[in-house]
Amino acid sequence: MLLEPLPEQAPLRKQLKDAARASRGKHDDEVSERDRVRHERLAQWELTVGIEIHAQLNTSSKLFSRASAEYTDVPNAASWPFDLAVPGSQPLFQPAVLVPAIRAALALKCQIQRRSKFDRKHYFYHDQPAGYQITQYYEPLARDGHLVLTQQDGLGEKDGGKIEIGIKQVQLEQDTAKTQEQDEVTSLIDFNRSGHALIEIISLPHLHTPEAAAAYVRKVQSILYAVDAATTGMELGGLRADVNVSVRRLDDNTSNHSYSGVGGLGQRTEIKNLSSFKSVEDAVRAERDRQIDVLESGGTIEGETRGWSLSAPGVTRRLRGKEGEVDYRYMPDPDISPLYIHPEVVEHLREHLPPVPEQLLDMLCANYGFTVVDAQALLALDNGGRLLWYQDIVAHLKVRENDVRSRLGVQVGNWVLHELGALLTTTETQWHPGLIDSQQMADLVSLQAQNKLTGPSAKRLLRILFDGDKRSVAEIAEEENLLFMPMTDEEYDALADAVIEANSSEADVVRQNGKQAKGKLKFLLGQMMRQGDRNRIEAQRAERILQTKLSPVGA
Structure with missing residues (x-):
């Protein structure tokens, strides 16, 4: 006697996934219906x-x-x-x-x-x-x-x-x-x-x-x-x-x-x-x-x-x-x-009233180049203490307002909000005004703005300051070998040639495909950055050298 073949069944894992998906869909429908009923009720x-x-x-x-x-x-x-x-x-x-x-x-x-x-x-x-x-x-x-x-x-x-x-x-x-309630009585x-x-x-x-x-x-x-x-x-x-x-x-x-x-x-x-x-x-x-x-x-x-x-x-x-x-x-x-309060007292206090949050928000965006989101974040930090520290840093830099807005305001804001914020989060440290001296922070930003510090070196210097080093920034940068000393054209050429020779297959792909081989180009750039002196090599300049040497055949 011939048995009819059993109907094909999906694998057990797929059945479980489908059942879970159906259950979630039903739950979502129930939640959606409850929300609709609740919304209609509140609307009355x-x-x-x-x-x-x-x-x-x-x-x-x-x-x-x-x-x-x-x-x-x-x-x-x-x-x-x-x-x-x-x-x-x-x-x-x-x-x-x-x-x-x-x-x-x-x-x-x-x-x-x-x-x-x-x-x-x-x-x-x-x-x-x-x-x-x-x-x-x-x-x-x-x-x-x-x-x-x-x-x-x-x-x-x-x-x-x-x-x-x-x-x-x-x-x-x-x-x-x-x-303070001790117990019931x-x-x-x-x-x-x-x-x-x-x-x-x-x-x-x-x-x-x-x-x-x-x-x-x-x-x-x-x-x-x-x-x-x-x-x-x-x-x-x-x-x-x-x-x-x-x-x-x-x-x-x-x-x-x-x-x-x-x-x-x-x-x-x-x-x-x-x-x-x-x-x-x-x-x-x-x-x-x-x-x-x-x-x-x-x-x-x-x-x-x-x-x-x-x-x-x-x-x-x-x-x-x-x-x-x-x-x-x-x-x-x-x-x-x-x-009894004399009107002159009131007018004096009115004239010397510190700016309220809306004014501070406008000031950060208009004068210092902040986005609204970053400005709101800075205003909310440490009861305004981080904002005062930011303003002290800018004051130490002694730059004109339009200079701050175009360049340094955003740069200082990035260090105060994001780079320092990351350190505070990872170390679970509470910020306070004496954590890093505002003059030290201004000197760090100034060195980076003058291209005397690379990004990684600047972050390493920030960590040294964060750990309590009170030396001057210039002294730390020199003694820790953090100052950026640009490589010569000959040094870039020699480093690029060495990387291309050691990775000839990737280099050939770039030569044949040009901009279509971005991944291979980035790989070669990464090799240059690893083999070069991190305090001397610039990523943008290294990439330009590679692009020139590996321009597509016939270009």
């Missing part, structure tokens, strides 16, 4: 976000005492009686805190108020021993500012190319003490931070996406750094954000809730003490989705304060009901006189 709602940013000012003393504002890791070592709310102690306003505060307000396009005053915001918590915080609720330092965000700041497509966020006010206030309090001078920057509810909220906080921090108003940001706890989030259905015109006094918006909730840009974005997104879920299921949003934890990301959690003006029992502080 409008998200509105307002943000309160608390930033430590760059001052040497606290707001109402002469205690040092410098960081110390010794608990409670930098506190005066008033910071601890010792009975009988009195506030002593430190006028120097006004300088960075006014700089910040001016950079945010605010109007500095001729008169401002301090109020008491009452609440009891162990990080505020007086039972109240001194702030400026009714008559703040500055009002009516604005900040512009563009795609360069991280705006997504949903926000368009440009949005303007209004800033309601900038006010001075005290920071609280720092709490024990908390340790460090009063070193208590009484630090803060500014609170209160935005209007003009933000409508999580990405824009994070971009706003990032932009504010960069401005505060640029004008020397703050020395630390979110990464070190010197800047914290509270976000106010509400949603409303786009076809709902009946809402009678309010958002900071603005009619027609949904009931807001506040998420406190966000300490990273990612936390801002993720917390806004999570709270938006939670509120939509509640409203779509027929529930209502309560005015409340909520928390966000990095240990349990993805959800906000209720902390307490939202306090209002009545709950805080605001009252003018009877122990502190109003502040």
Whole structure:
């Protein structure tokens, strides 16, 4: 009896690959469908976000005492009686805190108020021993500012190319003490931070996406750094954000809730003490989705304060009901006189205001030949410290601005961003201003610009400087035999002839095919570079010699 042949089957490996591909395709289709449904759902709602940013000012003393504002890791070592709310102690306003505060307000396009005053915001918590915080609720330092965000700041497509966020006010206030939770029943309090001078920057509810909220906080921090108003940001706890989030259905015109006094918006909730840009974005997104879920299921949003934890990301959690003006029992502080700021002081600080990020970006691109991407990278590095180092290097080179733009600006930028950046990454080293002296770096760039250093020799010299050598660059280059001594025409000819003779088959291919044999030509060039003195041979000149000697037959 004859058996019918079995149908041909694909090899097992191919079957497994096909099955995996089909599974991925199905998964991708499911993800795509979920994204479509989610997008359609979100399109029915409008998200509105307002943000309160608390930033430590760059001052040497606290707001109402002469205690040092410098960081110390010794608990409670930098506190005066008033910071601890010792009975009988009195506030002593430190006028120097006004300088960075006014700089910040001016950079945010605010109007500095001729008169401002301090109020008491009452609440009891162990990080505020007086039972109240001194702030400026009714008559703040500055009002009516604005900040512009563009795609360069991280705006997504949903926000368009440009949005303007209004800033309601900038006010001075005290920071609280720092709490360290030991266990469920024990908390340790460090009063070193208590009484630090803060500014609170209160935005209007003009933000409508999580990405824009994070971009706003990032932009504010960069401005505060640029004008020397703050020395630390979110990464070190010197800047914290509270976000106010509400949603409303786009076809709902009946809402009678309010958002900071603005009619027609949904009931807001506040998420406190966000300490990273990612936390801002993720917390806004999570709270938006939670509120939509509640409203779509027929529930209502309560005015409340909520928390966000990095240990349990993805959800906000209720902390307490939202306090209002009545709950805080605001009252003018009877122990502190109003502040009167003379317009001449404001104008002097305005005239001497350091450039803000947009101005620095334009300067790097227009004057120094940077691309926008490289300029943004340089501005973001080391809180602006790398930019200052770059400018010191350029100053040491003593070149005219147009010379910098055409040649040396880009060359210095490449060393500062890419070559040094590669060393920092591979060695896991933290950059600091004393790592390489700016004069040494300028001398290195100058030698290379004069063709006295080859690329490899310059990189080797950079590594020597990176490792801490404090000798002059000229001395290092000479003693390490790094200086470029050009080869003569006769030496190039002799080296090319030797390479061609040792690799005759490759040379014949180049002779027969000319430009079509680029790979063989590059091979021969590589042989010349290996056999020649690396401090003397130039790749471009060596390639020209080879091309001349191996020009195609009959050419």
